[in-house]
Amino acid sequence: MADDNDRGFESPEERRNFDRSRLIVDVFxxxxxxxxxxxxxDISPGGLYMNTQAEIPEGSLLLVRIPFRKDVQAVCNxxxxxxxxxxxxxxxxxxxxxxxxxxxxxxxxxx
Numbered sequence: 332m333a334d335d336n337d338r339g340f341e342s343p344e345e346r347r348n349f350d351r352s353r354l355i356v357d358v359f360x361x362x363x364x365x366x367x368x369x370x371x372x373d374i375s376p377g378g379l380y381m382n383t384q385a386e387i388p389e390g391s392l393l394l395v396r397i398p399f400r401k402d403v404q405a406v407c408n409x410x411x412x413x414x415x416x417x418x419x420x421x422x423x424x425x426x427x428x429x430x431x432x433x434x435x436x437x438x439x440x441x442x
Contacts, residue, residue: 335389336370339428344398349431353372353375354371354373354374354438354439355370355371355372356370356371356374356394356398356399357369357370357371357397357398358370358371358379358381358384358395358396358397359395359396359397360381360393360394360395361393361394361395362387362391362392362393362394363392364391365385365386365391367385367390369381369382369383369385369419370382371397372395372419374435374439375435375439376424376425376427376432376435376436376439377423377424378409378412378420378421378423379409379420379421380413380419380420380421380422381419381420381422382418382419383418383419383420384418386414386416386417387411387414388411388414389411389412389413389414390410390411391410391411391426392408392409392410392411392425393408393409393410393411393422394406394407394409395407395408395409395422396407398422399438400432403434404434405431405434405437405438406410407424407425407426407427407428408424408425408426409422409423409424409425409433410422410425412422
């Protein structure tokens with residue numbers, strides 16, 4: 332029989348609302364104390380994991396620009412929900428417009 336403390340425990344993968352694609356693209360990010368370019372490890376319409384050596388703490392707010400193709404890009408706000416210092420961060424998109432959400436859904440499904 333499972334311990335009561337185990338109830339409600341879910342791994343980060345099980346808490347995701349969207350399936351992630353292994354699409355690898357550059358991401359340009361800008362925050363209060365950090366700016367840079369990283370590459371995605373995986374991405375979904377709800378967020379992404381980006382490889383970066385920059386140390387960006389959980390809770391940080393970033394403006395991200397994701398150029399999928401020459402004429403297609405997504406620009407949106409994101410919050411750092413997971414930080415692996417020196418390796419990368421997990422981001423959750425916030426306040427997506429319908430247009431940006433449609434771009435993300437289309438491009439991720441094509442990846």
